[in-house]
Amino acid sequence: MKKWKVALIGCGSIADNTYLPRMKDIPEAELVAVCDIxxxxxxxxxxxxxxxxxxxxIDELLEKxxxxxxxxxTSIPxxxxxxMKALRAGKHLYSQKPVGLTVEQVTEQMEAAKASGVKYSASPIHxxxxxxxxxxxxxxxx
Structure with missing residues (x-):
């Protein structure tokens, strides 16, 4: 079984009470970093x-x-x-929704994921x- 290295960006309440406490319960995931401004x-x-x-x-996270x-x-805006930075860097992406503020932004993200050959998902967490x-x-x- 592959163990995926996961980084989380946006250390707000949803990360604290929904995502981070449950990461340890996913045997295929290894949380390697968190990021917040x-x-x-x-x-x-x-x-x-x-x-x-x-x-x-995000730049420091991607670089290091x-x-x-x-x-x-992170926050919706x-x-x-x-x-886009993550997708262009070739990272698989699981994003809270909405992933963008316009249809054009979402389309751009979908195209970037396809071009990079990565998986791209919006959150069904609610x-x-x-x-x-x-x-x-x-x-x-x-």
Missing amino acids: IPERAKGYAEKFNVPAWYTS CSFEILMNT AHHEIN MLRDDIRFAKKLIADG
Whole structure:
């Protein structure tokens, strides 16, 4: 079984309460780095989740870290620029949605993924959240 090297960019609440705590439960994934524009947050998440490296920009992450998959949990306006840099660098991408602010941005990302020969996915995480699943059950149960 291949073990994929994963880096996460965007150390906000969704990373803290949804993504990072569950990474240890994915045997095919090895979290090798976190990245955030706020240095204290990146360093703190690295320490909290036992991640070996932390960075403060996508450029630094791409330059200094060996990884295969980028998980983008940054703010929505930052998604396109970060996604494009990762895709052009040949990284597989799992991004929070929306991945871009316009159809043109999303099309550009899809074309970049195809040109680089990498996988590109938008997050379906909300349908898997415990609170959303509980609400769905409540509705289904009347």
